[in-house]
Amino acid sequence: MGRNTRKRRTPLATKIVAGAAALAVGGGGLVWANFYASAHEDHGGHNRTRSAGAQVATIDCPDVGQKIRDVPDRARGEVDGELATMDSQITDAYQRLATTRRAQAGDSQFVQNSILGPLKDRRKAIIDRIQLEINRAGGRADDNLDELAGCQGRPADQQQDGGGQNGGGQNDDGQNGGGQNQDDNGNGVAGPVADDFIDINDVQPNSRNSRNGLAANGDGGSTGTFTTDCGVNENNLFNSDNLIAAPGVDNGAHHTHDYVGNQDNDAFSSDEDLANADTSCQNQGDKSTYYWPVLRLQDGTQEFDANDQGGGAEGNIGKILKPAQAELKFVGSQQGDVVAMPKFLRIITGDAKSFTNGDANANTSWSCSGFEDRQVTDKYPLCPEGSQVLRTTNFQSCWDGQNIDSANHRDHMAFVQEDGSCPEGFQAVPQLQVRLAYDIPTPTVENGQVQNPYAVDSFPEQLHKPITDHNDFINVMDEDLMNEVVDCINRGEDCQ
Incomplete structure (x- = not known):
């Protein structure tokens, strides 16, 4: 495995410890915003009336990395980099999911149109590049990888049965069918519960x-x-x-x-x-x-x-x-x-x-x-x-x-x-x-x-x-x- 000549970053262990960091209860980090589609919400955080169709808690994407097989050695570095970019895309989409609860409450198609749809397009572009890199290096890319581009939203209490397949109580628009909202335990992030x-x-x-x-x-x-x-x-x-x-x-x-x-x-x-x-x-x-x-x-x-x-x-x-x-x-x-x-x-x-x-x-x-x-x-x-x-x-x-x-x-x-x-x-x-x-x-x-x-x-x-x-x-x-x-x-x- 060859050495990447990209400049090394400073190890985390050598960074200055943040004293009064901005993350006090979700201040600077990835916060979990609990918003519900109800006009009868107590904004003090108590006695919330949840909507009949609770919002999705997280994003579920097929794991492309576990599905690829025939990758020539000289293409593995590029493919691993593309897969890492795909992980970052999911992280970015999840952050948008977690910080747009009020918009989601007012528009049943918001998650599909503003988060899952654009995510699918970005993932499709990366899958196309992965296939090209594999084929260019003398391998044979799976033509069916495009089927893994789409992601779904689902509630936090719904775990997959195995095998990395999508499904399990989701509607086609990416909204869940009545699962529970994810609770942040008051600490500003989603989970554990x-x-x-x-x-x-x-x-x-x-x-x-x-x-x-x-x-x-x-x-x-x-x-x-x-x-x-x-x-x-x-x-x-x-x-x-x-x-x-x-x-x-x-x-x-x-x-x-x-x-x-x-x-x-x-x-x-x-x-x-x-x-x-x-x-x-x-x-x-x-x-x-x-x-x-x-x-x-x-x-x-x-x-x-x-x-x-x-x-x-x-x-x-x-x-x-x-x-x-x-x-x-x-x-x-x-x-x-x-x-x-x-x-x-x-x-x-x-x-x-x-x-x-x-x-x-x-x-x-x-x-x-x-x-x-x-x-x-x-x-x-x-x-x-x-x-x-x-x-x-x-x-x-x-x-x-x-x-x-x-x-x-x-x-x-x-x-x-x-x-x-x-x-x-x-x-x-x-x-x-x-x-x-x-x-x-x-x-x-x-x-x-x-x-x-x-x-x-x-x-x-x-x-x-x-x-x-x-x-x-x-x-x-x-x-x-x-x-x-x-x-x-x-x-x-x-x-x-």
Whole structure:
């Protein structure tokens, strides 16, 4: 992957912390304006009479990036850039949706005519460019990509069934058919809401329904483990880039990431940069990149990125919560030995757009310490006093044996099957398991409102839903260390 010569931006961690930022209750950020089509509204914020046809809460667009396959290597940079532009278009459209509630209340066609229609035209233009770039580089673009240009509006309480398809209670004009308005909890941004939380005692043991994230190891096969200690981001390395999905694109994630391990992580980092960087890992042979979206406590704290894109300007507000512990462990395969990961192998697990894409790629596991047999994918747990909030991720551990990345950043990797084996054509590599533990004051839920909620950073239109949690990894272990990891796992030893 070649280096982008575009000038590097200043890392967020080095910016001056905004003191009296303009984001006091939505002042300078992406605000959620609750307006209803009723002449009997109490403008003090109480006793609102909602209209019969409540307004859409967010924008649902087909994920073009997950649908493309045949992209020649020399066109991938251009295609990734176009897809990042498409993400920005959705963000801009969502901002317009969130700030034009009064206009929407007075015109039933406003969303379609002023937001969704123009968005479709802009997306169509980008899809045409993507097809041209693929074909020009010797690939064969899917002629049906144009079908993915159109977006819909839908209520916040309506999640897709999976597979990234549109639908689910929408009228043709993009307005929803009576879903509930999204509540801002009084903090100026959309989500999370009370329904996004669940008391861990109300979660049934062993009931997690995610189709992904199976642990690869078991009683048979290669039973060893290798644990690498890379800290909890003590160096305050944050940015809103995404080196895997949007290389060379500033603010490609539209939300802020925690980074541990490699210390040269931004959109413009080349493989050479990663190989030559410092690492926060105790074992200096591990320069791998481990990153995930930050959790925030929406308590009114003005963070360093309160006015920045990716931060408060895109609805990610409040105090950034670092994990109290970050356990990074590699495990083996139930069916036999594992082979070495290639250097610079890239893996994305979970889906930052699961709320609108559906759960086909969701890989979220939320729980509380002491309740690890109770896992949820689409709720944040309310943990009892003294119990930590847990985020656990089991990565894909089946590699196609050839590629360190793929056009949609997924096809070169696969999850193990129910019996622990890899799909045909794939071979087992060490499975990365990430367990993050947080000390978070338990939010209170009263009268349908959640006070001081915590939430994962997200694309604005994903409304901070817990199912959008995801995790990213780039292998930058030196050859000797990777061989040590493989040998340890295959011998059945526990190493670090």
